[in-house]
Amino acid sequence: MSRVYIVLRIRAREGWYPVPDVCVYLPPDPEEGPGQAAHFLWIEILSDDDKITEIWKKAKSAIACGTPYVWIVDPDTLESELWTARARPGSRRNVAPSGFGYRYSAGGSTGE
Numbered sequence: 001m002s003r004v005y006i007v008l009r010i011r012a013r014e015g016w017y018p019v020p021d022v023c024v025y026l027p028p029d030p031e032e033g034p035g036q037a038a039h040f041l042w043i044e045i046l047s048d049d050d051k052i053t054e055i056w057k058k059a060k061s062a063i064a065c066g067t068p069y070v071w072i073v074d075p076d077t078l079e080s081e082l083w084t085a086r087a088r089p090g091s092r093r094n095v096a097p098s099g100f101g102y103r104y105s106a107g108g109s110t111g112e
Helices: 052-064
Strands: 004-005 024-025 041-045 070-072 080-084 102-105 110-112
Touching: 041 052, 052 070, 052 080
Parallel strands: 041 070
Antiparallel strands: 004 024, 024 041, 070 080, 102 110
16 A cells, blocks of 8 residues: 655755655555655645745656656646656646546546
8 A cells, every 4th residue: 555644854865855745655665764765756735935946846856866756736726737757857747647546627626
């Protein structure tokens, strides 16, 4: 079963210890323990004081450190961006990761 952590300080690389809003680890649990290994999904929930360019910079850094998916969500509009390790650096898609059960858009969400 996946493990979900809220506001967990992680060691992304030497000298950088970011705090994603939500992070998801897939089984098996990392031998180093949560926060010490790359996780499957990093979720950033935008707030009024966030600068989107800083969030994008954080997303690029997270992917460079081994996180395959970074999902940026605007809670007011429910619009989102999915950054992936498979796409060229900085590529974004406006859908939830496949298999997560929901696809978000400005009009609301639909279950899959």
